[in-house]
Amino acid sequence: MAPDPVAGTGIQDVAPGPGTEDVFAGGSENGRLMAAFDWSTTPIGPVQTWPASLRYAVRTVLASRFPMILTWGPEYTQFYNDAYAELIGAKHPGAIGDDLRITLAEGWAALQQPVEHAMATREASWIPQLLLLLERAGYREETYFTVSHAHAPAFGDDGEVAGMHAVCTEVTRQVVAERRQRLLHEVSTAAGRREDERDLAAQVCAALAADPLDVPFAAVYLTGEDARLHRVATVGVDADALPATARGAADLRGVDAAALHVPGGPFGDEVTAAVALPLSGGAGREPVGALLVGVSPNRALDEEYRTFHQLLAAQVAGAVTDARAYAAERARAEALAELDRAKTTFFSDVSHELRTPLTLLLAPITDALAESGGELPAPVRDQLTLALRNGQRLRRLVDDLLEFVSIEAGRTAAVRVATDLAATTAELAGVLRAAAERAGLTLAVDCPPLPRPAAVDPRMWEKVVLNLVANAVKYTFVGGITVALRPDGDAVVLRVSDTGVGIPAAELPALFERFHRVTDSPARSREGTGLGLAMVRELVGLHGGTVAVESEPGSGSTFTVRLPFGEPDSDAAPPPSPAGVRAAALTPWDDDLGWRGRAAEPLGTVLVVDDNADMRAYLTRLLSPSWTVRTAPDGEEALRDVARVCPDVVLTDVMMPGLDGFGLLRALRDDPGTRAVPVVMLTARAGQEAAVEGFDAGVDDYLPKPFESAELLGRLRAVLERSRGRRAPVPPPAPSAAAPTLPPRRPRATASSPETMPLPLPPSRTAGATTTAWRFPSRPSSIPVLRRRLRALLLDAGLDDDRVYDLVLAACEAATNAVEHAQDPVEPVVDVRVTLDDGAVEIAVRDHGQWRERTSSMDRGRGSMLMSAFADITAVPGPAGTTVTIRSPRPA
Known part of the structure; x- marks a missing residue:
């Protein structure tokens, strides 16, 4: 029990205190309220009877801007300042002059012990983050205060204890914010450990259990x-009491939280509210789920609480999204791995299947050359040698592919034998x-x-050395190659250096990956599988060694292979050195022709351009036998050859190092002196799209x-006949109602084919308009010529590339229809008229046959739909042919 205070015992302070009118002075709101309060109704009596120590204590409390409270006498009569009034909320001003134990009845259980201890022992207390239950806002509120209690003496420092003096500050927001921050961290940590979304949800709920x-x-x-939404994890509630599925977060907002009878908060009150938040899948994406969260019955659902819920939902949504992305990536990786295994199996099976026919091809050729090579005619022997050479090359490619597949599948192991590596390396390098x-070089x-x-x-x-040296020869044009072998401690180091084109730094990390090829790098040939360096790395790795490269574009490259001397796995003698390996199998670009033929009366001169020597x-x-043949290994050499003597026809491959086939074609077409030289392309790219690309580029065939x-x-x-105009000129078309009569053609000196010469035309319909007309034989080979001539005409007229492409495509479609579908033409020709003026481009395509209608309309099938996509199309049928007119606005 605390000692009886002075008040009520008749004991008075010795020193006089502040006057009655000065006790509540200072201008505070609580001072005015206390001055107006009838203190005679309280246990301490009217102000005039107060001892000086009480008056001083009251003035001290009111003068402070820090929350302070003073209780006096055994009934704990309260005095407090404006700052404290804000802490007790709705209890103010009723708490003035009232018993502290009554006004804070709900929190007195937590306050009683420190208050009575301070008064009994005269030792001040210090309690940080004291949990108090307050009902200051109409509900049982969870609050936290940092508070210090001290005794209030009646007679100075040595007087008896008359009451309690407390200083306090509310820290509820800080405590709750720190607690919520820790929970968000726990949720994010739980999310980072799992990739399965259901397991992740269970981990999240386990983390939420730490903050009920x-x-x-x-x-x-x-x-x-x-x-639909499916419940996957719960915490703090019986899962069966919640809906198993829902259409969306809005449905979950209808859950009756009170019916769940879940206790919550620090005082065990029943939860009566819950919030449902969608789990966003990201900008523009559907939600990945929803989070249903109970609301604490002892905290108001204010803006801070709602922000916490939003952050919590964002953490869970991000974790679920990451888990799904991880799962999708894992599934994709597994699918790629399965695809890789399927490709490996396919390559393995195909390589095995190719070996049998290759054996049956190479063995008879080898036998024939060995047994009867001297008796065979030279042309036959040359053909067989050519077949054998490329068969050996194909066998090597198949062997490389099969071995690489076996290495990747883990079915290949190095069988080491004691080898004179210096002699073996020198002999292998000498092959090339x-x-x-x-x-x-x-x-x-x-x-x-x-x-x-x-x-x-x-x-x-053997494969390591030959691949490295062959690559050096392939990518080196000037200078030389050095192959050096040296011991280095317990290892042997092979260096293959060249003065070639070098490798860009960005390509070095991927250089040893399978099928990787340095783009746009000059080389003697584009042939190869892209497995050479990848195989070098794998084979060196099987020996416990490493391979590295140093390179500088324009200066050359150095490949360094480092192998341990190691111990042999077998005592068997090494197999014979592969001195008979043919360099031709490694250098398909190498020119080593033993013969050239030429006709006595050749049709003309053809320039053959291909990077493959065979x-x-x-x-x-x-x-x-029929042509005078000249050859060039690439487009640049071909242009130099054409500059010396212009051939009658150019026969070129498409894919070549340096200047490829399309680059050569553009260079020939851009030069007025070679624009009319016909060009025929050969390519390994089959299919209609490849052919369309070639014809669009202006190739003749x-x-x-x-x-x-x-x-x-x-x-x-x-092609040569069309170029030289050996065919007889085709007469002009007969007049018809469908097309105006064209005057006879007048030949003129030009390198163009007579079949595509511009026709003289009547005066243009519009001033400033220009009109050009051509007549073509009604056959498919005319379409490439039309495409090239029309494209050049429209580009010269200043049209942009996209519009030219569209118009050329539409016109060629109309011409193709005229060639393929005109029945029994009066004349086997197709007339094309192009009119250009400031307002529009008009292309008229006329055939001289009868169309077999597909429907009662003039719909000519999908071709007309294609043409209509690019321009306005009209089709005018007539007894002697059909005219299709393509009209398009001319861009500014």
Whole structure:
């Protein structure tokens, strides 16, 4: 029990205190309220009877701007200032002069012990973040205060204890904010450990269980394949009491939280409210789920509480989105791995299947050359040698592919035997010496004897050396190549250096990946599988070694292979050195032709452009009975050849190092002196799209590989005849109601084909308009000529590339229809008239046959739909033909 205070005992203070009128002075709101209060109704009596110590204490409390309270006497009569009045909310001003134990009855259980202890022992208390239950806002509120209690003496420092003096500040917002921040961190940490979204939801709920004060209960719903929400995890509530599914977060807002009978908050009050928040899937995406969260019955659902809920939902949504993205990426990786396994199996099976026919092809050719090569006619022997050479190349590619697949599948292991690596390396590098010298390069081999044999698989070492040296020859145009072998401690180091084109720094990290090729890098050939360097890395890795590259564009590259000397796996003697390996299998660009033929009376001169030496040799042999053949390994060399003597026809491959086939075609078309030279393209890219690309570029004819030799000869002859105008001129069309009569053509000196010469025209209909007309034979080979002439005309007129492309496509579609669908033409020709003026472009295409109607309308099928997509189309049928007119506004 606290000692009886002075008041009520008759004891008076010795020193006089402030006057009655000065006790509540100072201008505070509470001072005015206390001055007006009838203190005679309280246990301490009227102000005039107060002891000086009480008066001083009251003035001290009212003068402070920090929350302070004073209780006096055994009934704990209260005095407090304006700052404290804000803390007790609705209890003010009723608490003035009242018993503290009554006004704070709900929190007295927490306050009684420290208050009585301070009064009994005269020791001040210090309690940070004291939890108090207050009913200051109409509900049982969870609050936190940092408070200090001290005794209030009656007679100075040595007087008896008359009451309690407390200083306090509310820290509820800080405490709750820190607690919620910790919970958000726990949720994010739980989310970072899982990738399965259902397991993730369980982890999130486990984290929420750590803070029942802010989250009395929660449930995580995720969207399923049916686009509905499905309950996947709960905490703090019986899961069966919540809906198993919902259409959306709005449905969950109808959940009756009070019916769940869940206790919440620090005082165990029943939860009566809950919020449902959608889990956003990101900007522009559907929600990935919803979060149902109970609201604490002891905290108001204010802006801070709502912000916490939003942050919590964002954390859960982000975790679910990440989990789904991770799962999708994992599924994609698994699918890619499965696809990779399928490709590996496919390549393995195909490679095995190719070996049998290759064996049956190469063995008879080899036997025939070995047994009867001297008796065979030279042309036959050359053909067989060419077939054998490319068969060996194909076998090597198949072997490389099969071995790479086996390495990736883990079915290949290095069988190391003691090997004189210096002699073996020198001999392997020498295989490519002749090819390097024909390319104008020097090949220096610096392989002095090693102090001891190295344990390597000779077959694998052969592939390593040959791939590196062949690559050096392929990408080096000037200078030379150095192959050096040196011991380095317990390892042997092979360096293959060149003075070639070098490798850009951005390409170096991916250089040893399979199928990777440096784009736009000059090379002697574009042939190859892209497996060479990848195989080098794998084979070196099987020996426990490493391979690295240093390169500078324009200066060259150095590949460094480092292998441990190692111990042999077998005592068997190494297999014989592959001295008979043909360099031709590694250098398909190498020119080593042993023959060239030429006709006594050639049709003309054809320039063959191809980076594959064997293809040049084959085409030379095929064409020389009828043509004078010249060859070039790439487009740049071809242009230099054309500058010396212009050929009658150019036969070019598409994919070549340096200047490719399309670049060569553009260069020929841009030069007035070579614009009329017909160009025929050969390409390994088959299909209609490839042909359309070639014809759009202005090629005269286009032939995919592999091709029949008779077809190539026939097409070259046809192209040459069109170029020279050997066919008789076609007479002009007869007059008809469908098209105006054209005057007879007048020949003029030009390099163009007579079949496509502009026709003289009557005066234009509009002043300033220009009109050009052509007449073509009614056959498919006329379409490329029309395409090239029309494109050049429209570009010269200043039309943009896109509009030119659209108009050329529409006009060629109309001309194709005229060639293919006109029945029994009066004249086997197609007339094309192009009119350009300031307002529009008009292209008229006329045939001289009868159309077989598909419907009662003039719908000519999908072709007319295609043309209508680019311009206004009209079709005018007539007894002697149909005229299709394509009209399009001319861009400014």
